[in-house]
Structure formats: C-alpha cells, structure tokens
Amino acid sequence: MSQRPQIKIPATYMRGGTSKGVFFRRPDLPERAQVPGTARDALLLRVIGSPDPYGKQIDGLGGATSSTSKTVILTKSSRPDHDVDYLFGQVSIDTAFVDWSGNCGNLSAAVGPFAISNGLVDPERIPEHGICTVRIWQANIGKTIIAHVPMTNGEVQETGDFELDGVTFPAAEVQLEFLDPADEGDGDGGGSMFPTGNLVDDLEVPGVGTLKATLINAGIPTLFVDAEAIGYIGTELQDAINGDPKALAMFETIRAYGAVRMGLIQDISEAATRQHTPKIAFVAPPADYVASSGKPVAASEIDLCVRALSMGKLHHAMMGTAAVAIGTAAAIPGTLVNLAAGGGERTAVRFGHPSGTLRVGAEARLIDGNWTVTKAIMSRSARVLMEGWVRIPGDAY
Structure with a gap:
C-alpha cells in the first residue's frame, strides 16, 4: 500500500473577537488551493478536521463550534487605497462544506494585526508607536473595513486592559469601522438594505x-x-x-x-x-x-x-x-x-x-x-495563539 507523507503549510492560529480561526497567506497555500474550487475547500476541511460525524473535529484545528471552525486567506491587495484582501471560509463541522457567502466580523479584528506582522502592509504606513490604520478589502462581500491596530515599538500590541464579554482575558483594543455595510451578500439579496422594501x-x-x-x-x-x-x-x-x-x-x-x-x-x-x-x-x-x-x-x-x-x-x-x-x-x-x-x-x-x-x-x-x-463601529481584540505550520496528509486535497 502506497502512502503519501504529510505536507506542511505556513499558518497562524488566531483569536479575533469571540472567534478563533486558522490564517493563511494565499501565496503560502499549495498552488491548486490558491484559487477557488474543490482543492481549496478540501484542504481547508482537512485542516479544520471536517467533515466529522462525531461532531468534535478531533483530527483537525477546529473547536467543534461555529465560532472555532473558521479559516482566513489573506493577500496583499492590488486595489487602490487598500492594504490587504481578506477572504473568509466558514467550515461546516459535520458536512464536507465550506461556506463563502459572508464575512466574519469577529475575525475581522485579527486581519489587521496579521497583515502588519506578515508583511502585507507597507512598512512606511506602520508607526513605531500609536495606531496603524489597516485598510481591508473584504472579498466575500465586496466591502471595506478599517482596522485601527495599536502599535508598540514597531510591533502589534496584543496585550492590554480591554475587556470583551465572551473572552476570558483582557487584551489590546482594536477598533473596527465597517464602511457602507448595507446590502451585503453575493448580489442576489435584493440590492438594498431591506431586500423586501419593508422595515417589518x-x-x-x-x-x-x-x-x-x-x-x-x-x-x-x-x-x-x-x-x-x-x-x-x-x-x-x-x-x-x-x-x-x-x-x-x-x-x-x-x-x-x-x-x-x-x-x-x-x-x-x-x-x-x-x-x-x-x-x-x-x-x-x-x-x-x-x-x-x-x-x-x-x-x-x-x-x-x-x-x-x-x-x-x-x-x-x-x-x-x-x-x-x-x-x-x-x-x-x-x-x-x-x-x-x-x-x-x-x-x-x-x-x-x-x-x-x-x-x-x-x-x-x-x-x-x-x-x-x-458605517458601523465596534471594538474587538485579537491575539496570536500559535504560529508555524499546519500539517495535512498529502492526498487530502
């Protein structure tokens, strides 16, 4: 019986708001998984540990809840006035399915810090101290998010005294602005904030x-x-x-x-x-x-x-x-x-x-x-939990 060894892919496991997810730079993914399709979905499913009929995601990085069965793919943006393109994949726990139909607002808080730390933001725009403004293109829904990320000694500040209900420990505050957030989706939702034209x-x-x-x-x-x-x-x-x-x-x-x-x-x-x-x-x-x-x-x-x-x-x-x-x-x-x-x-x-x-x-x-x-405005926090490589079987995608 022939066996294919595991492959390893650079990845970062991050908390953003009250969610956790596995973050990738798109160029770090295997070539076939850098574009939409079955290979990309299969790879992410295997990383997270889905589909799992036991509902536990034991053989992956997922935490068996919707808040912890998430993936993010980031790349330097080619769009004017944006730093990073952010693509979010919600991974089903018990079925072989990755949902790309919407954004994750909680993990949005981790996108700016990841982008700064992984070379996706122009160094000239990163202050030694203070706030770094990261301009995010949310690719799932075609919207702009502005993240205000605290910096100390030229590095992302992750610790602090900002408390967020649903998160056990305090951290540094990341303020998010969701610009023109109405009419999210893939263009089939009626074309307005209220797709039926009614408030109720x-x-x-x-x-x-x-x-x-x-x-x-x-x-x-x-x-x-x-x-x-x-x-x-x-x-x-x-x-x-x-x-x-x-x-x-x-x-x-x-x-x-x-x-x-x-x-x-x-x-x-x-x-x-x-x-x-x-x-x-x-x-x-x-x-x-x-x-x-x-x-x-x-x-x-x-x-x-x-x-x-x-x-x-x-x-x-x-x-x-x-x-x-x-x-x-x-x-x-x-x-x-x-x-x-x-x-x-x-x-x-x-x-x-x-x-x-x-x-x-x-x-x-x-x-x-x-x-x-x-725009809509709220504060969250984010923190790197682990970074290095994630491993999956070479025939998993």
Missing part, C-alpha cells in the same frame, strides 16, 4: 405561523424576530436552545423561509448549502439576567436583549457581523430591533447577549425615502 414583514413559516420579521442586509444578511412571538423571553443561554432539537429545527425553518424572502435562495431546500447566511436572531426589551460566566447583567445597563444563531446553534456571545446588523437596525426607527430598544433615533446601542453586553454604533440616514448607513 409578515413572514409565513409553515408549522410555525406568521411572524413579524425585520429582514436586513447590513454587516451580514440577518433575520430578526420578536422573542415573545416564538415562545422566548430574550435572556436564554446556550443550553436552553442548543439542547432542544425541536427549537433548533424551528429556527432553521424560519431561517430558510427568511432566506427565500430575502432573495438569497430560490427554494428552502437550498438553505442547507448556505448555512452561514442569513443569520437568525430574536430580540426583546432589556431585562435582568445572569450571563454564562455568572456575571449579572442589569436591565438598566442595556438597551435590549438579543440572541443569535450561527450555523444552526445559538451563539455563545454575538457574531461581529450580526452586531453590525443589530446596530444598523437599532438606528432605524420602526425595525423590530429599534422597537425592542424603545424606539426613536439613536446612533449607538448596547445589547445583552449570552456572554454579557456589547456596544455598537451606526450612522444611518434617510435619503429620498431610503435608509442608508455610512
């Missing part, structure tokens, strides 16, 4: 009923419903949802019909091949609760409660791109998110999620009867 829709979901829903393309295509309408109060933690197969099936059904209504897919059967987008979230007015860490969250500290699902499971905190959608929707009077926060105009919102709270700002304006958002 009546969404008919067989077996569930007709739900009020806000369908928005900002940060990432997201479907918002009221918690009360589906039998929840908005303060639930992961076990309350993820331990209930009927609840997960209900959320996936709602998500599938929402995807059709948003124009992201043509038939609900296609939802299984588009797991990363749209996201589904439920909102409720502010309430007291205890976060998963045991930290009490007071209703007086937040504007509303939000719970969101990613890749079929309730997220342990909040996806960064969904936070952009929350901030944008909160800034627009009349959406379900805005109403849960008390209504009216606002430029920032602090919401409660399973791990604590998060503040996100958005600048929205009504122009000629249509809502536009110029």
Whole structure:
C-alpha cells in the first residue's frame, strides 16, 4: 500500500473577537488551493478536521463550534487605497462544506494585526508607536473595513486592559469601522438594505405561523424576530436552545423561509448549502439576567436583549457581523430591533447577549425615502495563539 507523507503549510492560529480561526497567506497555500474550487475547500476541511460525524473535529484545528471552525486567506491587495484582501471560509463541522457567502466580523479584528506582522502592509504606513490604520478589502462581500491596530515599538500590541464579554482575558483594543455595510451578500439579496422594501414583514413559516420579521442586509444578511412571538423571553443561554432539537429545527425553518424572502435562495431546500447566511436572531426589551460566566447583567445597563444563531446553534456571545446588523437596525426607527430598544433615533446601542453586553454604533440616514448607513463601529481584540505550520496528509486535497 502506497502512502503519501504529510505536507506542511505556513499558518497562524488566531483569536479575533469571540472567534478563533486558522490564517493563511494565499501565496503560502499549495498552488491548486490558491484559487477557488474543490482543492481549496478540501484542504481547508482537512485542516479544520471536517467533515466529522462525531461532531468534535478531533483530527483537525477546529473547536467543534461555529465560532472555532473558521479559516482566513489573506493577500496583499492590488486595489487602490487598500492594504490587504481578506477572504473568509466558514467550515461546516459535520458536512464536507465550506461556506463563502459572508464575512466574519469577529475575525475581522485579527486581519489587521496579521497583515502588519506578515508583511502585507507597507512598512512606511506602520508607526513605531500609536495606531496603524489597516485598510481591508473584504472579498466575500465586496466591502471595506478599517482596522485601527495599536502599535508598540514597531510591533502589534496584543496585550492590554480591554475587556470583551465572551473572552476570558483582557487584551489590546482594536477598533473596527465597517464602511457602507448595507446590502451585503453575493448580489442576489435584493440590492438594498431591506431586500423586501419593508422595515417589518409578515413572514409565513409553515408549522410555525406568521411572524413579524425585520429582514436586513447590513454587516451580514440577518433575520430578526420578536422573542415573545416564538415562545422566548430574550435572556436564554446556550443550553436552553442548543439542547432542544425541536427549537433548533424551528429556527432553521424560519431561517430558510427568511432566506427565500430575502432573495438569497430560490427554494428552502437550498438553505442547507448556505448555512452561514442569513443569520437568525430574536430580540426583546432589556431585562435582568445572569450571563454564562455568572456575571449579572442589569436591565438598566442595556438597551435590549438579543440572541443569535450561527450555523444552526445559538451563539455563545454575538457574531461581529450580526452586531453590525443589530446596530444598523437599532438606528432605524420602526425595525423590530429599534422597537425592542424603545424606539426613536439613536446612533449607538448596547445589547445583552449570552456572554454579557456589547456596544455598537451606526450612522444611518434617510435619503429620498431610503435608509442608508455610512458605517458601523465596534471594538474587538485579537491575539496570536500559535504560529508555524499546519500539517495535512498529502492526498487530502
């Protein structure tokens, strides 16, 4: 029996926000995996350890959750006024599938630091001390992200006292600006921030009923419903949802019909091949609760409660791109998110999620009867966890 040895590929394992992923420079990948296609997907699947019918990703670098089953490919940008091109791949845990349909807002925080440390930013633009502004082209969705990365002695500063709920240890703050974040996707989502033209829709979901829903393309295509309408109060933690197969099936059904209504897919059967987008979230007015860490969250500290699902499971905190959608929707009077926060105009919102709270700002304006958002702003942190080479069998791709 012939055997092919393992190959090794330069890689960096990084935390960005409340996610972790394996980062590659595109030129470091084997030639066949430098372009879209089955070879690239197969390589990334093997790196992460998917598909795994046991759901553990033991034979790879994945952590068996949507937050830790992620890959990033970066290259120096050829686009004017940009430093780096950023491509994100969400790797399915139990199926042989890599979803390229959206961005990861959390890992966006790690792109700037990686780009600086790996020679993807012009050295003349990197200060010895202070803040380095990294101009990122998010290739999945065709949008610009500006990362403000702290520098000390000419190197990325990773340690600090910035605390992020959902992350155990403090680190250095990285501020992100998502420019013109509306109408994310692959061009099939209706061509506007609200693909149906409505701030609130009546969404008919067989077996569930007709739900009020806000369908928005900002940060990432997201479907918002009221918690009360589906039998929840908005303060639930992961076990309350993820331990209930009927609840997960209900959320996936709602998500599938929402995807059709948003124009992201043509038939609900296609939802299984588009797991990363749209996201589904439920909102409720502010309430007291205890976060998963045991930290009490007071209703007086937040504007509303939000719970969101990613890749079929309730997220342990909040996806960064969904936070952009929350901030944008909160800034627009009349959406379900805005109403849960008390209504009216606002430029920032602090919401409660399973791990604590998060503040996100958005600048929205009504122009000629249509809502536009110029940017959304939030702070995250990032840190290199390990760097070197990842190894996979030579016949894996």
